Amino acid sequence: METLLFVVSAALSLLGGVGVVAAREAVHSALSLLVVLGALAVLYLTLAAEFLAVLQVILYAGAIVVLFLFVIMLLHARDPERRPSPVSAQWALAIPLGLLLWAVLAYASFELPGAAQPLPQGFGTVESVGRELFGTFLLPFEVASVLLLVAIVAAVVLGSAPSRAQTASPRERASAGGRR
Amino acid sequence: MTVPPQAYLVLSAALFTLGTVGVLVRRTALILFMSIELMLNAVNLAFVTLARVRGDLGGQMAVFFVLVVAAVEVVVGLSILVHIFRTRDTVDVDEIDLLRG
Numbered sequence: 620m621e622t623l624l625f626v627v628s629a630a631l632s633l634l635g636g637v638g639v640v641a642a643r644e645a646v647h648s649a650l651s652l653l654v655v656l657g658a659l660a661v662l663y664l665t666l667a668a669e670f671l672a673v674l675q676v677i678l679y680a681g682a683i684v685v686l687f688l689f690v691i692m693l694l695h696a697r698d699p700e701r702r703p704s705p706v707s708a709q710w711a712l713a714i715p716l717g718l719l720l721w722a723v724l725a726y727a728s729f730e731l732p733g734a735a736q737p738l739p740q741g742f743g744t745v746e747s748v749g750r751e752l753f754g755t756f757l758l759p760f761e762v763a764s765v766l767l768l769v770a771i772v773a774a775v776v777l778g779s780a781p782s783r784a785q786t787a788s789p790r791e792r793a794s795a796g797g798r799r
Numbered sequence: 800m801t802v803p804p805q806a807y808l809v810l811s812a813a814l815f816t817l818g819t820v821g822v823l824v825r826r827t828a829l830i831l832f833m834s835i836e837l838m839l840n841a842v843n844l845a846f847v848t849l850a851r852v853r854g855d856l857g858g859q860m861a862v863f864f865v866l867v868v869a870a871v872e873v874v875v876g877l878s879i880l881v882h883i884f885r886t887r888d889t890v891d892v893d894e895i896d897l898l899r900g
Contacts, residue, residue: 625802625806625807629810632810633814633817636818637817639830639837640824640834642830645830648829648833652836655814655837659843659844662807662810662847665802668847668851670859671863674863679840679866682870683869686873686877687833687877690880690881691829693881694829694890709824712823713820714820716820717816717819717820720819721813721815721816724815724816725809725812728805728812731804731805731849737854738851742856743850743859748859748863751857751860756860763864763867766868766871767870767871770871773874773878774878777875777878778881
């Protein structure tokens with residue numbers, strides 16, 4: 620059963636990963652990313668990380684992918700130029716290098732000794748993760764909340780800037796236009 | 800755990816490699832971001848696998864904080880991207896070369 624789940628989820632996540640990299644449209648990339656995230660959530664369940672599987676679905680699939688889709692719709696509706704990409708040389712270089720990287724990483728992962736140990740009761744549930752989070756990792760947790768606050772402020776400042784951008788834009792536009 | 804943990808790690812390495820190749824070959828900034836997300840998720844899978852192998856919750860904590868940082872990165876990165884698109888009318892990373900010496 621676990622083997623079947625692993626094979627199906629691994630195949631789905633690899634297919635989705637190829638889709639993210641190779642899709643022509645950004646929307647297709649985002650949907651492929653969604654497939655990867657869902658498959659990884661299943662794998663987290665098989666690895667006794669229930670809380671993280673739920674977080675993965677809510678945070679990544681729910682929030683981040685939706686954010687991506689919003690920005691894609693915002694940008695690409697107005698992005699008319701779609702030239703053929705001149706990157707075949709880049710592909711030809713990147714694929715062997717990627718295979719090399721994968722070989723090195725896979726070789727390193729086979730150095731892992733032994734099989735899994737038996738788990739304590741309730742490993743990876745909300746309760747155990749919460750106890751760990753508010754015990755050992757309390758300070759990083761608080762710092763993470765400050766980091767999220769900084770991100771909110773940054774998003775508001777960057778997002779509400781059109782008036783300033785318009786006053787500063789003639790010079791920007793001139794330099795951008797001169798370059799084309 | 801009937802599947803050996805090495806299989807999970809090899810899958811994680813494959814996903815990381817796909818993300819790296821994506822960053823290397825794509826030119827749309829949005830797809831670069833998604834490739835970076837792919838790499839972050841590959842690392843998360845490795846963390847969860849090792850947490851399971853060692854029976855140690857520290858790995859899952861690391862994934863939690865990676866999730867937080869990824870959310871922050873996406874929010875700030877995408878708002879910068881929207882800003883760039885407003886002023887430059889493109890999200891092609893080959894065109895965004897103001898800092899070129």
